[in-house]
Amino acid sequence: MDFRSSEPPAGPRDEDALPATAAAAVKVVIVGGFGVGKTTLVGSVSEIRPLTTEETMTQAGVGVDDTAGVERSKRSTTVAMDFGRISINDELVLYLFGTPGQERFWFLWRGLFEGALGAVVLVDTRRLEVSFDVLGRLEERGVPFVVAVNSFPDAPQYPLEELRGALDLPASVPIVLCDARRRDSSRDVLMTLMRYLHSLAVTPEAS
Numbered sequence: 001m002d003f004r005s006s007e008p009p010a011g012p013r014d015e016d017a018l019p020a021t022a023a024a025a026v027k028v029v030i031v032g033g034f035g036v037g038k039t040t041l042v043g044s045v046s047e048i049r050p051l052t053t054e055e056t057m058t059q060a061g062v063g064v065d066d067t068a069g070v071e072r073s074k075r076s077t078t079v080a081m082d083f084g085r086i087s088i089n090d091e092l093v094l095y096l097f098g099t100p101g102q103e104r105f106w107f108l109w110r111g112l113f114e115g116a117l118g119a120v121v122l123v124d125t126r127r128l129e130v131s132f133d134v135l136g137r138l139e140e141r142g143v144p145f146v147v148a149v150n151s152f153p154d155a156p157q158y159p160l161e162e163l164r165g166a167l168d169l170p171a172s173v174p175i176v177l178c179d180a181r182r183r184d185s186s187r188d189v190l191m192t193l194m195r196y197l198h199s200l201a202v203t204p205e206a207s
C-alpha cells in the first residue's frame with residue numbers, strides 16, 4: 001500500500017514541539033480593553049499556530065460590547081482567550097494568554113492569572129479609558145506589568161511620558177510603542193516585560 005500523499009501528516013508538527021533544551025516556561029498574560037490588539041499580538045508573535053476562540057460578533061453583543069472607535073474590520077471578539085507560545089532563547093519559553101477585556105468576562109481572570117509572572121497591557125490612544133479597569137485590576141492583584149501602546153494609523157500620538165500621566169502609571173512601569181501586527185515589535189514588547197521582571201527580581205523595591 002502506498003501511504004504517500006500530499007496531505008500534511010496528522011498530529012503535532014515538528015515546529016510545535018517544545019525545544020529539548022527548554023528549561024523554563026513562563027506564563028504571561030496579555031490584557032487590555034476591547035479591540036486593542038490582544039489577539040493580533042498573540043497571533044503575530046506565536047511560533048505555534050495560535051489558539052484563539054474568536055466568535056463572530058452577534059446581535060447579542062450589541063449594546064454590550066462597545067465597538068465605537070474600533071477598526072471597521074473588527075467583526076469578531078475573543079470569547080474566552082488567545083493562547084500562543086514563543087521561545088525567547090533555547091532555554092526560556094513564554095506561554096501567552098490573551099484575556100478578554102470586556103467586563104462580563106472578569107470571572108475568567110482568577111484562573112488566567114494563576115501562576116502568571118507578569119502581564120502586558122495593550123492600550124489604544126483613541127480609547128485609553130477601555131484599559132483603565134484592567135490597569136486597576138492588575139494593580140489590585142499586584143501583578144507586574146508593562147504597557148504597550150498599539151499604533152493604529154488614525155490614533156492620536158502623544159509623548160509616552162504624557163501617556164504615563166494619563167494612565168497614572170508609576171515611573172518604574174515601562175511604557176513602549178508597538179505595532180501588534182508585527183512579529184518583531186510584539187517580541188520587543190515581551191522582551192521589555194522580561195527585562196522588567198528581571199529588574200524586579202534583582203531589586204524588588206523597584207516595583
Ligand SMILES: Nc1nc2c(ncn2[C@@H]2O[C@H](COP(=O)(O)OP(=O)(O)O)[C@@H](O)[C@H]2O)c(=O)[nH]1
Nearest residue numbers: 035036037038039040071073151152179180181
Ligand atoms: N493598524 C493597526 N491595526 C491593528 C493593530 N493591532 C490590531 N489591529 C486591528 O484592530 C482590530 C482589533 O484587534 P484584535 O487583536 O482583535 O483586538 P482584541 O479585542 O484586543 O483581541 C483588528 O481588526 C486588528 O486587525 C495595529 O497595531 N495596527
Ligand SMILES: [Mg+2]
Nearest residue numbers: 038039077078
Ligand atoms: Mg481578541
